[in-house]
Each structure stands twice: as structure tokens, then as C-alpha cells.
Amino acid sequence: LDYQHVQVPFEITLWIMLASLAKIGFHLYNKLPSVVPESCLLIFVGLIMGGIIYGLNDRSPPVMDSDIFFLYLLPPIVLDAGYFMPSRPFFENIGTILLYAVVGTIWNVFGIGFSLYGICQVKAFHLQDVSLLHNLLFGSLIAAVDPVAVLAVFEEIHVNEKLHILVFGESLLNDAVTVVLYKLFRSFCEMPTIKSMDVFAGVGKFFVVGLGGVLVGLSFGFTAAFTTRFTKDIRVIEPLFVFLYSYLSYLTAEMFHLSGIVAIISCAMGMKRYVEANISLKSHTTVKYFMKMWSSVSDTLIFIFLGVSTIGENHEWNWPYICFTVIFCLIWRALGVLVLTFFVNRFHVNTITSKDQFIIAYGGLRGAICFSLVFLLPDFHRKKLFIAATTVVILFTVFIQGMTIRPLVDLLAVKRKRESAPTVGEQIHIRFLDHLLAGIEDISGHWGQYYWKDKLEYFNSKYLQKILLREYDQPKSSIVLLYEKLERKHAMELAQAGQLGHSPAQPSFLCSAFLCSSSDRTVITDQKLEDTLNPAVLDNIQEILARNLYRIRRTGPAYNRHTLPGDTEPAEQAKEILILRHKSL
Amino acid sequence: TGGVPRVPAPVTSVLSLAVTSEQIEHLHRRFKQLSQDQLTIRKENFDSIPDLEFNPIRGKIVHAFFDKRNLRQESDGLADEINFEDFLTIMSYFRPIEMNMDEEQLDRFRKEKLKFLFHMYDSDHDGKITLQEYRNVVEELLSGNPHLEKESARSIADGAMMEAASICVGQMGPDQVYEGITFEDFLKMWQGIDIETKMHVRFLNVDTIAHCY
Numbered sequence: 058l059d060y061q062h063v064q065v066p067f068e069i070t071l072w073i074m075l076a077s078l079a080k081i082g083f084h085l086y087n088k089l090p091s092v093v094p095e096s097c098l099l100i101f102v103g104l105i106m107g108g109i110i111y112g113l114n115d116r117s118p119p120v121m122d123s124d125i126f127f128l129y130l131l132p133p134i135v136l137d138a139g140y141f142m143p144s145r146p147f148f149e150n151i152g153t154i155l156l157y158a159v160v161g162t163i164w165n166v167f168g169i170g171f172s173l174y175g176i177c178q179v180k181a182f183h184l185q186d187v188s189l190l191h192n193l194l195f196g197s198l199i200a201a202v203d204p205v206a207v208l209a210v211f212e213e214i215h216v217n218e219k220l221h222i223l224v225f226g227e228s229l230l231n232d233a234v235t236v237v238l239y240k241l242f243r244s245f246c247e248m249p250t251i252k253s254m255d256v257f258a259g260v261g262k263f264f265v266v267g268l269g270g271v272l273v274g275l276s277f278g279f280t281a282a283f284t285t286r287f288t289k290d291i292r293v294i295e296p297l298f299v300f301l302y303s304y305l306s307y308l309t310a311e312m313f314h315l316s317g318i319v320a321i322i323s324c325a326m327g328m329k330r331y332v333e334a335n336i337s338l339k340s341h342t343t344v345k346y347f348m349k350m351w352s353s354v355s356d357t358l359i360f361i362f363l364g365v366s367t368i369g370e371n372h373e374w375n376w377p378y379i380c381f382t383v384i385f386c387l388i389w390r391a392l393g394v395l396v397l398t399f400f401v402n403r404f405h406v407n408t409i410t411s412k413d414q415f416i417i418a419y420g421g422l423r424g425a426i427c428f429s430l431v432f433l434l435p436d437f438h439r440k441k442l443f444i445a446a447t448t449v450v451i452l453f454t455v456f457i458q459g460m461t462i463r464p465l466v467d468l469l470a471v472k473r474k475r476e477s478a479p480t481v482g483e484q485i486h487i488r489f490l491d492h493l494l495a496g497i498e499d500i501s502g503h504w505g506q507y508y509w510k511d512k513l514e515y516f517n518s519k520y521l522q523k524i525l526l527r528e529y530d531q532p533k534s535s536i537v538l539l540y541e542k543l544e545r546k547h548a549m550e551l552a553q554a555g556q557l558g559h560s561p562a563q564p565s566f567l568c569s570a571f572l573c574s575s576s577d578r579t580v581i582t583d584q585k586l587e588d589t590l591n592p593a594v595l596d597n598i599q600e601i602l603a604r605n606l607y608r609i610r611r612t613g614p615a616y617n618r619h620t621l622p623g624d625t626e627p628a629e630q631a632k633e634i635l636i637l638r639h640k641s642l
Numbered sequence: 643t644g645g646v647p648r649v650p651a652p653v654t655s656v657l658s659l660a661v662t663s664e665q666i667e668h669l670h671r672r673f674k675q676l677s678q679d680q681l682t683i684r685k686e687n688f689d690s691i692p693d694l695e696f697n698p699i700r701g702k703i704v705h706a707f708f709d710k711r712n713l714r715q716e717s718d719g720l721a722d723e724i725n726f727e728d729f730l731t732i733m734s735y736f737r738p739i740e741m742n743m744d745e746e747q748l749d750r751f752r753k754e755k756l757k758f759l760f761h762m763y764d765s766d767h768d769g770k771i772t773l774q775e776y777r778n779v780v781e782e783l784l785s786g787n788p789h790l791e792k793e794s795a796r797s798i799a800d801g802a803m804m805e806a807a808s809i810c811v812g813q814m815g816p817d818q819v820y821e822g823i824t825f826e827d828f829l830k831m832w833q834g835i836d837i838e839t840k841m842h843v844r845f846l847n848v849d850t851i852a853h854c855y
Contacts, residue, residue: 407836407839480802480805481798481801481805482802482805482806483834483835485779485802486831486832486835487835488783489759489762489779489783490840490841492697492698492699492783493703493759493762493841494736494841494843495697496694496697496699497703497733497736497843498843499693499694500672500688500691500703501669501672501733501843502675505843508693511693511696511697536780536783536784536798537784537794537798540797540798540801543801
């Protein structure tokens with residue numbers, strides 16, 4: 058039995074297997090995920106595992122190594138978040154998000170740090186040896202909202218888009234602040250004296266960390282887009298570039314002590330547009346599925362390890378300190394959100410209601426980042442106290458806040474996500490509005506939001522797209538993309554239902570016009586797009602389209618007892634379409 | 643002309659007093675710049691705005707300024723030139739929502755903005771957006787892309803029109819014909835989008851509401 062030889066990969070695979078089996082297990086019993094969020098269940102499984110290991114070995118189970126967390130488990134989740142981030146709501150609310158992320162986090166750090174220091178002064182708690190600096194250091198790692206936990210919980214409750222993006226965006230961007238403050242206080246702990254120069258250096262460092270992260274991310278993102286320009290002949294490794302460049306951006310940022318999370322998000326958001334235009338449809342699907350898979354596995358593993366690491370002898374249970382930590386976290390978060398929202402609402406037309414504010418404050422979940430940071434602390438005699446406090450805070454937020462947020466959302470009747478399908482008409486209207494507002498801003502001589510957006514688009518189309526996109530691939534506007542996506546979907550549904558079999562020649566025309574435009578470029582490159590769409594073909598396409606779209610309409614509102622949806626008379630439809638067409642000509 | 647602009651009394655009543663005098667001054671300055679110190683602007687004056695050139699719906703925007711329906715005049719058609727009062731009238735369509743509006747005011751506010759948009763879509767002024775007009779809009783929107791097929795723009799417009807028909811009319815009988823999108827249908831289509839908060843330009847933020855009857 059050669060266990061030593063395979064031990065490490067074997068154990069890793071076993072852990073991942075356990076995580077995945079646990080996930081299957083939860084979803085087998087249908088009602089469970091709706092009551093208890095998945096993250097809670099996973100921590101629970103981890104607790105059980107930890108208990109078993111402790112019982113068997115009679116020593117503390119392996120604690121999640123901070124390196125493993127920061128280098129292997131966290132990047133896939135953040136990459137997934139950044140790549141699929143809806144950029145429109147994100148940039149529309151970027152001011153508010155940054156305000157919460159930066160000012161809010163600083164407020165929380167100092168608030169929690171100082172109030173805990175006040176608690177330490179009370180003689181009865183035996184905490185006098187915890188200095189102000191230590192408290193501030195603890196504050197800096199416990200104050201930050203955790204993107205993994207937020208994602209896990211908010212994904213299941215479907216609040217309205219704006220609320221979701223505010224909480225989520227804040228949790229991602231506060232990494233820059235957390236990194237700076239944590240490192241700052243840690244270095245202060247080791248320095249004999251602190252001069253005011255050091256404090257200013259800290260403030261300056263924040264800008265370096267944040268902006269540096271963005272720069273690193275964007276440069277890797279654009280390089281990735283540029284690389285995919287040349288991958289026409291080796292489609293198989295296209296998805297790999299997306300992952301490699303993103304991971305490199307994360308590691309490079311960490312290497313320079315910049316914010317890795319901000320870097321990987323900027324990389325993903327920067328490259329998404331161009332990469333998606335360059336890579337084939339199959340590669341796109343591969344990227345999507347791999348990203349989701351990795352982030353899902355990471356997410357599960359993190360929570361299980363959180364559970365496992367809770368058991369053991371790493372803790373010093375000083376209950377007054379721990380309880381006050383929890384209380385102060387809640388109080389300062391609520392105060393911070395209230396004050397900041399007051400300022401935001403004065404400058405914004407679209408106000409954040411008090412219900413939304415409550416959810417933002419309540420949704421400030423702490424998670425594995427705090428946990429790993431506390432283990433990275435230098436060994437001093439009170440470290441175990443901090444570990445215990447962190448564990449309790451995380452368990453409290455994930456279990457209690459995580460479980461109760463859904464009933465609260467229902468109770469307060471918070472505005473939920475609009476569950477309607479995207480329509481082409483909406484895209485057209487939104488785009489129209491964008492151009493209209495940009496035009497009005499130009500006419501009135503005001504350099505506002507739409508003006509800059511317009512300028513950026515212009516810069517993009519004139520310079521960036523020429524460099525980063527392949528020559529003969531014309532960038533498609535979002536209207537066209539959505540339309541093609543819907544058409545593909547309908548064509549596939551019809552093909553599956555066997556409806557496209559009417560005329561054998563037609564599927565290929567439909568194919569060449571819409572489907573193959575992204576998946577099989579070799580067909581198009583030989584002839585220009587104009588040539589494939591000669592009038593006879595066009596008429597066919599128009600007819601197919603009209604028929605398909607007519608099908609959407611019919612299957613929508615009407616339930617007819619005598620005909621099944623989809624079982625409509627072709628002649629009837631054709632007649633109606635003809636009437637419509639003739640009227641409009 | 644110089645110094646503090648003499649704001650004529652009809653202006654303030656027309657705008658329902660939602661723009662401060664500071665902003666009126668700023669707009670007046672801009673108006674003078676565009677009109678080259680004349681009292682009225684013509685369509686050609688809008689050519690002097692460099693950034694507007696790249697806007698795909700430039701024609702429609704400029705047209706909207708001269709559209710008599712937007713200028714709250716009872717007549718129809720296009721004005722040849724507009725004065726500062728008309729300029730302000732058009733700008734007032736883009737003022738932001740006010741905190742103390744009640745339900746009825748909010749509804750009127752929203753309808754006003756949507757009517758402005760409707761007039762932009764409905765270029766032949768017949769009160770309906772026909773398929774051809776919709777196609778025209780989509781073609782203009784996608785005109786920034788030289789390689790995109792005119793036919794693709796047409797089919798997209800066709801698709802959007804069908805969607806609109808399904809929202810507005812629901813199921814249609816076999817002999818029914820969908821003429822075009824009326825204003826009521828247009829309102830239905832925009833139900834999901836909160837136009838009151840989206841369609842505004844920030845400089846028109848209200849600080850005080852000047853009552854100068």
C-alpha cells in the first residue's frame with residue numbers, strides 16, 4: 058500500500074468529492090435549500106467532519122491554510138463574479154458602491170476598533186493587555202464584508218438588481234481598503250514608534266493599492282483580448298487563455314502587494330467584451346461552465362473548511378469580548394449604512410429606500426476572508442482570542458443573518474428582481490435613451506454621465522476595437538447580440554421539436570445567417586456576409602423569423618383548450634404576416 | 643445682450659417653475675453660444691456642436707427641438723426656428739423627479755417624458771408608430787456599424803414590433819391587423835423601465851423651486 062506516494066492529491070480529491078456529494082445531498086431534499094441557505098449546511102457538514110477528525114485523532118484538525126485559501130480557493134470565485142457582473146448597473150451605481158466600500162469600511166474599522174478598546178478597559182473582563190493597535194488590527198480584518206458569503210446568500214433571495222449590485226459591489230471592492238488597513242496596522246504593531254508620516258503613507262498607499270490593482274487587471278485583460286485575436290486555428294485552447302490571464306493578474310497584483318481581487322475583477326470586466334467577440338461559441342460555453350464549476354467547488358470547500366477549522370483548540374473563549382464584537386459589528390454597520398445613504402440620497406434622484414438600507418446593513422456578512430486573515434496574524438499571546446471572536450462572528454452572520462434574511466425580505470416586501478425575459482424592444486429603447494441623453498448633454502454643454510459614457514464608447518470603437526478584435530469580425534451591438542441569442546434559442550427549440558423539417562434547405566440558411574456566424578468562422582470568411590444573404594434567402598429567413606416570433610406570441614397569453622401551443626395553422630400565420638407586411642409597406 | 647438675462651414671465655409659467663434661475667442663466671449662455679447671439683436658433687445652428695456629429699440619432703434629436711408638438715403648441719408640424727423660451731421648454735422634459743410629488747403628479751410627469759419619446763419615434767406625426775418608422779429607428783441606432791446588414795436591422799425591427807404587438811394586444815385573431823403602436827401601447831411597453839429616474843440630465847437638479855407667479 059503506497060499511500061505516502063499519492064497522499065496529497067488523494068486527500069485533495071477526497072475533500073472535493075465530499076464537497077460535491079454534500080451539494081447533491083442538499084438538493085435531493087427539495088425543501089431544504091429554501092429554508093436554510095447552502096452555506097449554513099456546508100459549514101454544518103464541516104463541523105461534523107471536524108468533530109469526527111478531532112474525535113479520531115484527539116488533536117486539532119488541519120486548519121485551512123491561509124495560502125491555500127488566498128491563492129487557490131478565492132480567485133475562481135472572484136473571477137466568476139467579475140466575469141458575469143452586469144456592467145450596466147455596476148457602473149451606474151459605481152459612485153455609491155465606492156462610497157460604501159471605501160468610506161463605509163473605514164468607518165466600520167475605526168468604529169469597531171475603538172469601541173472594543175473601550176470594552177478592554179473594563180477591569181472585570183481581564184482584557185487590559187489588548188492594546189489599541191491590536192484592537193484596530195482586529196477591527197480591520199473583521200469589518201470587511203465578504204463577497205463569498207454575500208454571493209452565497211443573495212443568490213438565493215433574488216432582490217432587485219440595484220440592491221444586489223450595491224451589496225455585492227461593495228463586498229468586492231472593499232478588498233483594497235481591507236488589504237491596506239490590515240497591512241498598515243500589522244506593520245504598526247511591529248514598529249516601535251509611529252509618526253504621522255506613516256499615517257499619511259498609509260493613506261497614499263490606499264490609492265496605490267486600489268488604482269494599481271485596476272491597472273494591472275486592465276493590462277492583463279487587454280493582453281488576453283489581444284491574444285485571442287490570433288487563436289482562430291487553435292480553438293481548443295481558447296478558454297485556457299481567459300483563465301490563465303486572469304489568474305496571472307491576481308498573482309501579479311498580490312506579488313506587488315496590490316489588491317488581487319480588484320485586479321482580477323478589472324481583468325475580467327475589461328477583457329470580456331473583446332474575448333467574447335473573438336472566441337468561438339463552443340469556447341464561450343466552455344469558459345462559462347468551467348468558471349461556474351470552479352467557483353462552485355471553491356465556494357463549497359471554503360465553507361466546509363470553515364466548519365472544520367472551528368473545532369479544535371485554537372480558541373480562547375472570552376465571552377464578553379466575543380459578544381461585544383458581534384454587537385459592535387452590527388451597530389457600526391447599521392450606523393454606517395444610515396449615514397452614508399443619507400448623503401447618497403441627497404445627490405441622487407434614484408433614492409435608496411429604508412427597506413433597501415435595512416437589507417444592505419443586514420446583508421453585511423462576514424466570511425472566509427476574515428477567517429484567513431486572522432490566522433495570518435503574527436503570533437502574539439492574544440491571538441486565540443481573536444480567532445475565537447472571528448469564528449463566532451462568521452458563524453453568527455452566516456447562520457443567523459443568512460437564514461433570517463429571506464423571511465425578512467418577504468416580510469418587508471423588498472422589491473424583488475424582475476422575472477421577465479429580456480426583450481429586444483427593451484434593448485432598443487434603452488440604447489435610444491442613452492443616445493438621446495448623450496445628445497442632450499452635448500447640446501446643453503454639460504459634461505455628465507452620458508457624455509463620458511459616449512466618449513468612452515467612441516474611444517472604444519475607434520481604437521480599442523481595431524486592435525483587440527479580429528479583422529473581419531465586426532463588433533455587434535448588444536441589440537444584435539440579444540436578438541441573435543433569442544433567435545438561436547428559438548431555432549434550436551424548433552429543431553428539437555422537429556418543426557424546421559419543412560424545407561430542408563432552410564436550416565442551413567438560418568444557420569449561416571445566425572448560428573454559424575460565431576461558431577464556424579471558416580464558412581463566413583470565404584464569402585463576405587453580404588453574399589450569403591441574397592434576396593431569396595432573405596425572404597426565407599424573414600419567413601422563418603416571423604413564424605418563430607409569431608410562435609412566441611401565441612404561446613404567451615392564450616390557453617386554448619382545443620389547440621396545443623405550437624400547434625398553430627401555418628396558413629393562418631402566413632396570412633396574418635402578409636397582412637402586416639402589406640400594411641406597413 | 644449681456645448681464646443678467648431678462649427671463650420673460652411666460653417662461654416660468656410654462657416650465658411650472660422647476661428650474662432655478664441659476665440654471666436658466668447657464669442655459670441662456672449656451673443658447674447664445676449656439677445661436678451666435680441671435681434671438682432664435684435654426685436647425686443649422688446645431689451643426690456647430692462637434693460631439694453631436696457622432697450621435698447616431700442626431701437627426702431625431704435636432705428634429706425634436708423643432709417639433710411643434712413638443713413645444714406645447716396646438717398646431718402640428720415643424721417650426722423653422724425656436725427662441726429661448728422654446729429651448730427651455732424642450733429642456734424641461736429632462737428635469738429630474740422631485741421629492742414631494744404625489745401619485746398624480748408622478749403619473750403626469752412620466753407621461754410627459756414618454757410623450758416626448760413617442761414623438762421622436764413617430765416621425766410622420768400620425769399618432770402611431772408604424773413598422774416602417776420602427777425600422778427607421780433601429781436602422782439609425784445601428785448605423786454606427788458600417789458592416790451591419792440593413793436587412794438585419796430590418797429583421798430586428800420586425801421582431802421588436804412583434805414583441806410589442808404581443809405585449810399590447812395579446813392574442814390576435816386571424817383577420818386582425820396590428821396597425822402600429824399607439825401612445826397607450828407605448829406606455830405599456832415602457833412599464834418595466836423607470837423612465838422618471840432614467841430620463842434626466844443632472845444639471846437640472848432642483849434645489850429650490852422658485853415661485854414667481
